[in-house]
Amino acid sequence: MPIKIHPSVRNLSRKPGRTAALIILSLVLCFTVTAGSLIINGLRGGLVSLETRLGADIMVVPYQASTKADLKGMVLQGNPGYFYMDRSVTDKVSAMDGVGQISEQFFLATASASCCSYAVQIIGFEPETDFTIQPWVQSSFKGDLDYMEILVGNSLNAFPGDTLTFYGSDCKVAAKLEKTGTYLDTAVYANEETIKTLISSAKEKKIFDFGDVDPDAIVSCVLVNVADGYSVEEVLNDINIHVRKVEAVQTQNMIEDVSRQLTGVSDVVSGLIVMVWILALIILALAFMMISNERKKEFAVLRAIGASRGYVVKMILKETFLVNIIGCACGAALGLLTTVLFSGFIESSLKLPFLLPGAAGMAGLAIAATAVSIIAGTVSSAVCALRISRMDTALILRGEN
Amino acid sequence: MLTLRGEGICRQFIRKRKDSNVFYAVEKTDFELPPGTMTVLSGESGSGKSTLLHMLAGLLRPTEGKVLLGDHDLYSLDDKPLSVLRNRHIGLVPQGQTPLMALTVKENILLPCTLYRQKDESSAEDKERKAEELMEQTGIADLKDVLPRELSGGELRRMSIARALIMNPDVILADEPTGDLDDENTGIVLKLFKEQARQGKAVFLVTHDRDTFAYADRRFTMRSGKIEAVRDEI
Ligand SMILES: Nc1ncnc2c1ncn2[C@@H]1O[C@H](COP(=O)(O)OP(=O)(O)O)[C@@H](O)[C@H]1O
Numbered sequence: 001m002p003i004k005i006h007p008s009v010r011n012l013s014r015k016p017g018r019t020a021a022l023i024i025l026s027l028v029l030c031f032t033v034t035a036g037s038l039i040i041n042g043l044r045g046g047l048v049s050l051e052t053r054l055g056a057d058i059m060v061v062p063y064q065a066s067t068k069a070d071l072k073g074m075v076l077q078g079n080p081g082y083f084y085m086d087r088s089v090t091d092k093v094s095a096m097d098g099v100g101q102i103s104e105q106f107f108l109a110t111a112s113a114s115c116c117s118y119a120v121q122i123i124g125f126e127p128e129t130d131f132t133i134q135p136w137v138q139s140s141f142k143g144d145l146d147y148m149e150i151l152v153g154n155s156l157n158a159f160p161g162d163t164l165t166f167y168g169s170d171c172k173v174a175a176k177l178e179k180t181g182t183y184l185d186t187a188v189y190a191n192e193e194t195i196k197t198l199i200s201s202a203k204e205k206k207i208f209d210f211g212d213v214d215p216d217a218i219v220s221c222v223l224v225n226v227a228d229g230y231s232v233e234e235v236l237n238d239i240n241i242h243v244r245k246v247e248a249v250q251t252q253n254m255i256e257d258v259s260r261q262l263t264g265v266s267d268v269v270s271g272l273i274v275m276v277w278i279l280a281l282i283i284l285a286l287a288f289m290m291i292s293n294e295r296k297k298e299f300a301v302l303r304a305i306g307a308s309r310g311y312v313v314k315m316i317l318k319e320t321f322l323v324n325i326i327g328c329a330c331g332a333a334l335g336l337l338t339t340v341l342f343s344g345f346i347e348s349s350l351k352l353p354f355l356l357p358g359a360a361g362m363a364g365l366a367i368a369a370t371a372v373s374i375i376a377g378t379v380s381s382a383v384c385a386l387r388i389s390r391m392d393t394a395l396i397l398r399g400e401n
Numbered sequence: 402m403l404t405l406r407g408e409g410i411c412r413q414f415i416r417k418r419k420d421s422n423v424f425y426a427v428e429k430t431d432f433e434l435p436p437g438t439m440t441v442l443s444g445e446s447g448s449g450k451s452t453l454l455h456m457l458a459g460l461l462r463p464t465e466g467k468v469l470l471g472d473h474d475l476y477s478l479d480d481k482p483l484s485v486l487r488n489r490h491i492g493l494v495p496q497g498q499t500p501l502m503a504l505t506v507k508e509n510i511l512l513p514c515t516l517y518r519q520k521d522e523s524s525a526e527d528k529e530r531k532a533e534e535l536m537e538q539t540g541i542a543d544l545k546d547v548l549p550r551e552l553s554g555g556e557l558r559r560m561s562i563a564r565a566l567i568m569n570p571d572v573i574l575a576d577e578p579t580g581d582l583d584d585e586n587t588g589i590v591l592k593l594f595k596e597q598a599r600q601g602k603a604v605f606l607v608t609h610d611r612d613t614f615a616y617a618d619r620r621f622t623m624r625s626g627k628i629e630a631v632r633d634e635i
């Protein structure tokens with residue numbers, strides 16, 4: 001058994017204050033990349049999810065809804081809303097050239113519900129024609145929704161078998177849907193028949209001023225997929241010119257809006273990461289420099305008793321590597337924890353769709369962030385280690401002379 | 402036993418003066434440290450003693466000349482083999498206090514044994530024993546698990562000497578080892594070095610402490626980089 005003395009470990013453990021400060025620095029380094037890259041990733045995930053969930057080329061809504069920004073508020077920020085237009089719109093639209101798939105949707109908002117302290121969006125779809133909700137629903141719910149059966153978004157506090165009461169009508173929860181990171185997570189889904197019953201109940205209770213809407217003669221939104229060989233713009237313009245009192249909105253445009261905002265937020269987050277990194281790396285490099293200057297004499301003594309330059313470099317690197325690995329592991333864990341815990345808060349304060357990757361994806365990101373931080377920390381100390389190993393030992397040993 | 406020998410070594414440093422920008426801290430000299438001999442070099446501060454010692458230790462490249470340890474030309478070697486040679490054959494007691502603050506007394510003393518793989522691993526116990534023995538001889542056995550910040554100047558110096566002796570080096574180089582010690586500690590330290598010389602080592606003391614002269618087998622003085630042998634007793 002060779003004699004083992006670990007000067008690097010000793011240096012760290014015998015100076016707990018200094019070691020803690022260094023660990024915190026590298027923790028900050030790793031925390032910012034982990035949290036930052038998770039946030040950027042979550043925003044991208046949200047956008048992709050929104051893109052697939054919207055799933056139609058064109059949304060036709062009442063003219064007021066598009067101008068009052070109700071639609072955007074609903075789709076992008078998940079503000080519950082409702083608006084109606086005459087059902088004849090569907091026929092007019094479907095009669096236009098270039099219209100492929102077409103399906104109606106019905107919106108209703110609740111004041112509050114037993115599941116939730118806040119207002120909930122209810123979305124009704126036509127089971128026969130729907131091409132956006134059912135494909136997505138399939139992974140959590142197979143079969144058809146019965147009358148007065150509903151599906152609930154992932155963020156709602158309701159579970160299969162529960163009964164939710166809206167405007168005095170009881171609905172049974174058939175399934176809970178998987179997370180999308182978009183407004184769809186806080187919504188409730190029902191088939192056309194069910195939502196019409198709910199709209200009638202709401203009208204009777206006079207909670208909202210619906211005027212004299214006839215539940216059977218209204219629709220909130222008509223979703224359109226353009227047929228092969230036609231351009232979306234063409235069809236969109238046609239609808240806008242020929243169908244009165246409605247606005248056809250290109251979903252891609254809405255997504256581009258989100259995408260623009262997302263780029264903005266991503267840029268800010270990346271900027272912050274870069275700033276924190278530059279600062280932390282400079283402080284880290286300075287700290288290593290100061291510490292090694294303070295211990296210059298010790299390194300000179302090591303050289304005097306026969307340590308090679310390589311030994312000195314390795315010793316400094318080992319010390320900083322230990323600090324980095326502890327700091328970065330804690331930073332990554334903390335970054336993961338905060339992003340996951342505050343993802344709801346991030347989502348609501350950024351007002352953008354936000355969908356974190358799954359556990360494996362997040363772990364991968366955290367590991368990558370840790371690796372990058374450890375490499376950066378090590379490089380910043382390597383400069384100092386090399387400098388120290390090349391110092392003039394004789395000059396330092398003459399010391400106080 | 403390897404002999405350490407400087408052949409035609411000198412060392413220039415840069416310093417701005419009226420006439421010239423360089424000066425010789427050590428002027429050209431041949432200097433040999435014979436085994437079994439205690440060589441003492443005295444001289445005023447700034448006369449070039451440490452410069453000479455560091456050149457002999459392989460830590461400071463001479464401006465001209467060679468330093469030979471046995472057949473090895475120290476300054477023709479790469480850093481690693483030179484460091485290994487220094488570790489195995491040269492015990493250096495640097496000027497001033499030189500503890501590694503994070504290590505205990507015993508760990509400080511054993512540190513040279515941990516730098517490179519030892520030829521036979523079984524020697525670990527021998528080294529432990531040797532460390533105990535050296536601490537006994539230097540009178541710091543009770544302090545083995547103590548950290549350097551709790552030690553007095555004399556104790557630290559004795560620790561540094563024990564560390565220089567742990568590898569059983571052929572040559573011992575000590576820079577002002579008694580400079581800041583009281584009489585009692587000075588006596589202990591000098592007897593230790595004398596004992597090493599008696600065991601066949603080449604011991605080289607650099608000092609301006611007159612107490613050391615009585616222990617010297619050979620004496621030199623140094624003035625402004627020039628070395629002179631001292632023949633007579635003072
Ligand atoms: N690295 C260096 N650069 C410039 N001058 C030096 C250097 N090392 C030593 N000197 C000079 O060389 C002379 C001899 O120094 P030194 O060998 O330390 O003297 P001593 O040990 O005898 O007190 C001094 O004048 C000192 O200032």
Ligand SMILES: [Mg+2]
Nearest residue numbers: 401450451496
């Ligand atoms: Mg000196």
